[in-house]
Amino acid sequence: MYYNKIDIKSVRKDYSKAASSLAVEFVQEKAVEKQLKTLLVKYNINISILQKTNFLDKKGRELFIPNPESGPDYLYIYKLPGGEDKLSVDYFRNLFAGLIPRLHKLNIKSLQVYPSPYSQVRGVFENTSYYYQTIIEGVLLGNYRFNIYKSVKDSLSKLSVNIKPEEEIKLGAIIRKAGLLVESVYFTRDLVNEPAITLTPQEFAIRTKQELTGNGVKVRFIKKAELKKLGMNSVLAVGEASDNPPLMMVLEYKPKVKAKRKVALVGKGVTYDSGGLSIKPTNGMIEMNADMAGGGTVVGIINAAASLQLPVHLIGVVPAVENMVSGRSYKPGDIIKSYSGKTIEVKDTDAEGRIVLADALHYASKQKPDEIIDFATLTGAVVVALGLPTAGIFTKNDNIADALLASGKKVNEPVWRLPFDDYYNTLIESDIADVSNLGPRWGSAITAGKFLEHFVDKKIPYCHIDLAGPALKHKFTSYTEKYDTGFGVRLVIDYLSKL
Ligand code: BES
Ligand code: ZN
Ligand code: ZN
Numbered sequence: 001m002y003y004n005k006i007d008i009k010s011v012r013k014d015y016s017k018a019a020s021s022l023a024v025e026f027v028q029e030k031a032v033e034k035q036l037k038t039l040l041v042k043y044n045i046n047i048s049i050l051q052k053t054n055f056l057d058k059k060g061r062e063l064f065i066p067n068p069e070s071g072p073d074y075l076y077i078y079k080l081p082g083g084e085d086k087l088s089v090d091y092f093r094n095l096f097a098g099l100i101p102r103l104h105k106l107n108i109k110s111l112q113v114y115p116s117p118y119s120q121v122r123g124v125f126e127n128t129s130y131y132y133q134t135i136i137e138g139v140l141l142g143n144y145r146f147n148i149y150k151s152v153k154d155s156l157s158k159l160s161v162n163i164k165p166e167e168e169i170k171l172g173a174i175i176r177k178a179g180l181l182v183e184s185v186y187f188t189r190d191l192v193n194e195p196a197i198t199l200t201p202q203e204f205a206i207r208t209k210q211e212l213t214g215n216g217v218k219v220r221f222i223k224k225a226e227l228k229k230l231g232m233n234s235v236l237a238v239g240e241a242s243d244n245p246p247l248m249m250v251l252e253y254k255p256k257v258k259a260k261r262k263v264a265l266v267g268k269g270v271t272y273d274s275g276g277l278s279i280k281p282t283n284g285m286i287e288m289n290a291d292m293a294g295g296g297t298v299v300g301i302i303n304a305a306a307s308l309q310l311p312v313h314l315i316g317v318v319p320a321v322e323n324m325v326s327g328r329s330y331k332p333g334d335i336i337k338s339y340s341g342k343t344i345e346v347k348d349t350d351a352e353g354r355i356v357l358a359d360a361l362h363y364a365s366k367q368k369p370d371e372i373i374d375f376a377t378l379t380g381a382v383v384v385a386l387g388l389p390t391a392g393i394f395t396k397n398d399n400i401a402d403a404l405l406a407s408g409k410k411v412n413e414p415v416w417r418l419p420f421d422d423y424y425n426t427l428i429e430s431d432i433a434d435v436s437n438l439g440p441r442w443g444s445a446i447t448a449g450k451f452l453e454h455f456v457d458k459k460i461p462y463c464h465i466d467l468a469g470p471a472l473k474h475k476f477t478s479y480t481e482k483y484d485t486g487f488g489v490r491l492v493i494d495y496l497s498k499l
Helices: 029-042 049-056 091-105 128-142 171-193 201-213 224-230 233-239 288-307 353-366 381-386 398-411 422-428 444-453 489-497
Strands: 006-010 021-027 062-066 074-079 110-114 159-163 218-222 247-253 262-267 269-273 313-323 335-337 343-345 371-376 391-395 415-417 462-466
Touching: 006 128, 006 171, 021 029, 029 049, 029 074, 049 062, 091 128, 091 159, 128 159, 128 171, 171 201, 171 288, 171 489, 201 218, 201 247, 201 269, 201 288, 201 313, 218 224, 224 233, 224 247, 233 313, 233 335, 233 353, 247 288, 247 353, 262 288, 262 353, 269 288, 269 353, 288 313, 288 371, 288 489, 313 353, 353 371, 353 444, 381 391, 381 444, 391 398, 391 444, 398 415, 398 462, 398 489, 422 444, 444 462
Parallel strands: 006 159, 021 074, 021 110, 110 159, 262 313, 262 371, 269 313, 371 462, 391 415
Antiparallel strands: 062 074, 218 247, 247 313, 335 343, 391 462
């Protein structure tokens, strides 16, 4: 975790004389000539006519100036998108997250940031503090590495970041908040990136307990013997083939103040998905250490909520299992009697996520929360539908859907609502059990969600989030490119903050 190696401060004055330093400035497209001129005077620089023409051109977006006469060792001037190229909510987060690795390559130790005044970016962000928060998140997210297994690591020297906000802005609280939030995103990312050889169900549980109990969250494990006693046969069946026994994590965060709402968060914690007897080809298996991302997201959200002391009561339920192959494997053709009493016909052992979640959702329902949200890398089909960056949401509740869509836009963790009509239930009927774990090929992300819904108390508002795309690394942003992403932590913290 390199979060500690970055030190972000709010400064009131230009901070120009630090050694190995780089400054970042912004200009607006519509006033580019005038604002550029001011900066050329401020840093006492001459640029070539060619550089200037390129920068003033529509396509010119950045100017890199080594050794300006005054001030830092390097200077970046960025022209904010304007006009048709609209400034996006993710512009600063993405820009700073992409910049940080470059700074490490240049061996920069001090970054000076001069953000544009809010008036120049108004209308894009929810409010002023969120605008600044995106800058800080970008810096922090850009500093993430998962390199514990590399003998030769790229050098990350300690970076100090000085941000000079507008006069009336108190940046301290925003820096603290973003720091706590991103720390939890880091925690989730470390869990998801960890290979399955290390992150067994037990290890997942131990790390979660270590991190969260220190933060005032109650963490309890339902181990194999208790799973048997309770009749959690879905979790047991999927976990049976592995030498690493399954368990169910139960977490609880209770705020000190009276809670506005009790929300249950359920996460798929398959620490490795080989497919079981319906075995996957090698290519399909490679990233399946990340099949616990839903569970990782749940523990990250609860950790962040506790750090930020959100006034919501949270219950986390994460079944942690390895879907493996052995003489004890569960088999296509099996019928499992789940914790709820409903029976499941197993037609494909690779559709294991929905089976383990059946017990978890029933357990969550019994806690009588005001709503249940689950997170799962459930289907390849949702990635076919939406591509990598966007999660699918499935719910009958318009309020939850609208609020998640709004949060997703705001924090740039996009979600998209897919159909969830009861018609799809006809596709997973079974002749010999209450429900089948496999529907036809078409609409299979939806039938997977409808299967889950069978195990949720009908009176409780429910939403399923399939994050098989965005939980895994993808090139949509600079901070999701190299490692599994921790998708959902920032999204749901924003959602919960608004309840
Ligand atoms: N863990 C996979 C889904 C997955 C695929 C997650 C790719 C991330 C990336 C899940 O358990 C699975 O294997 N689903 C099958 C379902 C099928 C057997 C009905 C799938 O999507 O092919
Ligand atoms: Zn599977
Ligand atoms: Zn899976």
